[in-house]
Amino acid sequence: xxYLGRLFACKDPYDCKKDELFLNACKENFDHLITxxxxxxxxxxxxxxxxxxxxxxxxxxxxxxxxxxxxxDFRSGRYVVMATSxxxxxxxxxxxxxxxxxxxxxxxxxxVTRYHKIMSATPCRYIVMGYKPHRSNKTAVTKTAYLTTxxxxxxxxxxxxxxxxxxxxxxxxxxxxxxxxYEKGKAPVRFMGFPSYTFFLFRILEExxxxxxxxKDSMILLGGGWKQFYQEAVDKETFYKLAKKTLNIDExxxxxxxxxxxxxxxxxxxxxxxFHVPVYSKVxxxxxxxxxxxxxxxxxLVNLITPICKATPILSIMTDDLGILHDGSHCPCGVKSPxxxxxxxxxxxxxxxxxxxxxxxxKGVQV
Amino acid sequence: xxxxxxxxxxxxxxxRLLSQLRKKIPALLSKTLSPExxxxxxxxxxxxxxxxxxxDLLTSFPKDIVETYKGQAATLLxxxxxxxxxxxxxxxxxxxxxxxxEGFSQIRVKKVPLGVLxxxxxxxxxxxxxxxxxxxxxxxxINILKLPSADNGLSLKLIQQLIEYRPELSEYxxxxxxxxxxxxxxxxxxxxxxxxxxxxxxxxxxxxxQLAPTGAKLIEWGQKLGFCYVSNLTEVPNxxxxxxxxxxxxxxxKQLLCSxxxxxxxxxxxxxxxxxxxxxxxxxxxxxxxxxxxxxxxxRARDTLVAYTQSLKRIMGTxxxxxxxxxxxxxxxxLSDDSELALSPMMCNVLVKPLPRExxxxxxxxxxxxxxxxxxxxxxxxxxxxxxxxxxxGVTRVTRGGNMSVYFPGECHDxxxxxxxxxxxxxxxx
Numbered sequence: 001x002x003y004l005g006r007l008f009a010c011k012d013p014y015d016c017k018k019d020e021l022f023l024n025a026c027k028e029n030f031d032h033l034i035t036x037x038x039x040x041x042x043x044x045x046x047x048x049x050x051x052x053x054x055x056x057x058x059x060x061x062x063x064x065x066x067x068x069x070x071x072x073d074f075r076s077g078r079y080v081v082m083a084t085s086x087x088x089x090x091x092x093x094x095x096x097x098x099x100x101x102x103x104x105x106x107x108x109x110x111x112v113t114r115y116h117k118i119m120s121a122t123p124c125r126y127i128v129m130g131y132k133p134h135r136s137n138k139t140a141v142t143k144t145a146y147l148t149t150x151x152x153x154x155x156x157x158x159x160x161x162x163x164x165x166x167x168x169x170x171x172x173x174x175x176x177x178x179x180x181x182y183e184k185g186k187a188p189v190r191f192m193g194f195p196s197y198t199f200f201l202f203r204i205l206e207e208x209x210x211x212x213x214x215x216k217d218s219m220i221l222l223g224g225g226w227k228q229f230y231q232e233a234v235d236k237e238t239f240y241k242l243a244k245k246t247l248n249i250d251e252x253x254x255x256x257x258x259x260x261x262x263x264x265x266x267x268x269x270x271x272x273x274x275f276h277v278p279v280y281s282k283v284x285x286x287x288x289x290x291x292x293x294x295x296x297x298x299x300x301l302v303n304l305i306t307p308i309c310k311a312t313p314i315l316s317i318m319t320d321d322l323g324i325l326h327d328g329s330h331c332p333c334g335v336k337s338p339x340x341x342x343x344x345x346x347x348x349x350x351x352x353x354x355x356x357x358x359x360x361x362x363k364g365v366q367v
Numbered sequence: 368x369x370x371x372x373x374x375x376x377x378x379x380x381x382x383r384l385l386s387q388l389r390k391k392i393p394a395l396l397s398k399t400l401s402p403e404x405x406x407x408x409x410x411x412x413x414x415x416x417x418x419x420x421x422x423d424l425l426t427s428f429p430k431d432i433v434e435t436y437k438g439q440a441a442t443l444l445x446x447x448x449x450x451x452x453x454x455x456x457x458x459x460x461x462x463x464x465x466x467x468x469e470g471f472s473q474i475r476v477k478k479v480p481l482g483v484l485x486x487x488x489x490x491x492x493x494x495x496x497x498x499x500x501x502x503x504x505x506x507x508x509i510n511i512l513k514l515p516s517a518d519n520g521l522s523l524k525l526i527q528q529l530i531e532y533r534p535e536l537s538e539y540x541x542x543x544x545x546x547x548x549x550x551x552x553x554x555x556x557x558x559x560x561x562x563x564x565x566x567x568x569x570x571x572x573x574x575x576x577q578l579a580p581t582g583a584k585l586i587e588w589g590q591k592l593g594f595c596y597v598s599n600l601t602e603v604p605n606x607x608x609x610x611x612x613x614x615x616x617x618x619x620x621k622q623l624l625c626s627x628x629x630x631x632x633x634x635x636x637x638x639x640x641x642x643x644x645x646x647x648x649x650x651x652x653x654x655x656x657x658x659x660x661x662x663x664x665x666x667r668a669r670d671t672l673v674a675y676t677q678s679l680k681r682i683m684g685t686x687x688x689x690x691x692x693x694x695x696x697x698x699x700x701x702l703s704d705d706s707e708l709a710l711s712p713m714m715c716n717v718l719v720k721p722l723p724r725e726x727x728x729x730x731x732x733x734x735x736x737x738x739x740x741x742x743x744x745x746x747x748x749x750x751x752x753x754x755x756x757x758x759x760x761g762v763t764r765v766t767r768g769g770n771m772s773v774y775f776p777g778e779c780h781d782x783x784x785x786x787x788x789x790x791x792x793x794x795x796x797x
Contacts, residue, residue, distance in 0.1 A: 046682030068676045288668035289697045346669035
């Protein structure tokens with residue numbers, strides 16, 4: 001079995017003793033990328049990393065910013081599935097996955113969700129606080145939200161964002177109506193999707209003076225990020241309180257996922273709401289000015305590393321997020337790996353420039 | 368949002384309003400708009416701006432930038448300055464008769480507006496859309512303005528304000544928030560116009576060329592790349608001051624403007640000297656970059672990401688090689704042995720290249736479509752000769768190294784006066 005296979009076969013998804021295996025899997029991935037993607041090779045050589053022998057630690061791997069992936073389409077092999085980022089700022093990255101990557105992702109999802117007891121045999125009703133799948137929507141967040149509706153057998157699925165001729169529109173009223181019905185049933189209800197829509201739902205319920213006593217074991221599964229929230233500074237405590245008040249869902253039944261299409265690793269918060277780094281990835285926090293790796297506990301740009309995929313060079317990527325990596329060895333939940341706290345995002349990248357752009361054409365000017 | 372004849376409408380009404388405008392234009396063309404009306408409205412805007420009436424609109428800008436903007440507005444929007452601008456850019460607008468010459472008829476000569484001006488504004492300067500529109504108004508044109516997609520409502524608010532001060536302007540102002548992808552919509556606007564004034568990237572300009580009716584006059588303001596030329600630094604008496612000023616310019620503009628310094632050329636053929644210059648300049652740049660760095664980590668991180676992304680794009684665009692980079696905190700100097708005019712990674716990451724005087728002409732010709740500003744750091748006795756060399760090669764602004772992005776009252780833009788491009792000369796036989 002290759003290193004990737006062995007890494008994703010680890011029994012404990014938070015095993016802290018697999019650093020050597022992880023590094024070897026990264027080198028194996030690097031050897032593929034550098035020979036299958038000319039642009040990636042140029043970048044690595046330009047940054048002084050000529051072969052996997054130059055990689056001694058995960059942070060030595062050349063980092064590709066997602067900002068670049070949104071401007072440039074990288075390919076490094078055959079693929080079966082393509083997903084796009086949600087394109088918050090209008091541009092999106094295209095990430096391709098080969099069958100082995102999908103298999104690894106599936107193994108990871110099963111292990112992680114089992115560990116966090118999200119997998120269940122009890123049939124339940126899903127309310128997806130996100131997009132209803134449609135052929136025109138290739139965003140990963142739609143796909144993953146839909147996939148999570150299989151973690152327990154589904155009696156029904158309702159989607160808050162409906163595809164209309166004018167694009168996607170949120171339909172809060174039909175959700176409120178459904179809640180009234182589900183409250184009287186026995187099947188647990190599972191909310192899945194964007195925290196922002198879920199939070200708006202709470203607010204609507206609060207404003208209308210509505211509250212529901214949803215059946216036991218109902219859950220809120222959050223994913224897709226708090227993007228729109230950094231400005232509003234909604235703290236999670238408020239979120240948990242409102243969940244209890246409006247839907248009678250306890251804090252321990254609110255589970256948050258974190259991931260990105262450019263880094264398809266499932267981070268799931270523990271009972272203490274910490275995103276521990278699983279065995280399949282490493283997180284490096286980098287200085288916002290110099291991009292040098294920072295020690296634990298300091299705020300910087302979030303560099304995510306995983307060898308999961310070969311068809312796109314996403315081995316080591318840098319997101320637009322600002323975060324802190326904390327020492328996890330004393331977390332009461334029992335997991336010992338470090339945990340990632342996302343603190344915010346970098347300022348919007350709609351940089352206003354009249355010099356950029358000229359250069360792209362200049363390259364073609366011949367004398 | 369659409370602003371049409373002083374009233375606002377939903378974007379979805381665009382088609383109906385454009386048909387209505389088509390019917391309105393012929394009657395409007397028979398009226399004249401005095402520049403004094405425009406100047407008065409702008410003066411009111413200036414006073415209210417300085418009195419802080421628009422401060423709530425400017426909260427998204429860093430404080431020091433707001434102060435800079437206000438300082439500039441105090442001068443640029445003043446009555447005196449606008450009159451000076453009219454005089455400089457249009458010369459005399461008085462109608463006159465030609466001298467009689469035997470055997471020929473005399474004519475009356477007059478400057479008149481082009482008619483309908485369609486402004487396609489870029490998002491690269493915060494006040495550009497409104498400013499471009501004011502230039503159209505000063506020359507008496509009817510103005511259709513397509514807002515840049517990055518516009519945050521500021522332009523529309525300022526324009527509405529102008530109409531509030533002088534309601535007679537409303538007939539001359541039609542603002543649409545059409546998306547750049549709405550080719551049909553833009554085509555309709557172009558078809559209503561006599562001339563199209565377009566600011567933007569090469570891509571934007573070539574797209575406009577395709578959608579413009581053949582007879583429409585195209586007034587293009589394209590993207591440019593600025594550079595600074597350093598010659599004989601050891602003979603420059605106040606070299607450290609000059610380097611400090613250049614570093615401050617780079618840090619303040621973050622190399623985002625057309626006039627910003629992307630490349631520093633050293634007058635030599637020897638990479639050793641290029642490196643020696645870079646080693647001397649780096650501490651100056653580092654100091655300026657750190658003094659100018661934002662306190663907000665989000666902004667600094669964004670700038671770092673932009674520069675890193677741009678540097679990776681540069682690596683992808685060239686043959687595989689390692690760049691020689693001198694790094695400082697929040698800045699870098701990238702040494703390269705080619706002499707091409709190129710875009711830097713920006714954000715205080717500057718390209719440094721050798722360019723002996725005898726090869727200046729070749730570099731300028733190769734970069735001819737992107738020339739605008741050249742900064743000069745050289746002994747005083749060489750300044751005139753070097754300036755002449757650059758001007759002959761196509762540069763339209765030669766400044767001191769530190770003043771590359773400074774506004775000089777009376778200056779032209781890319782070799783032309785905007786206002787004179789927005790008017791035409793007519794002859795009527797006496």
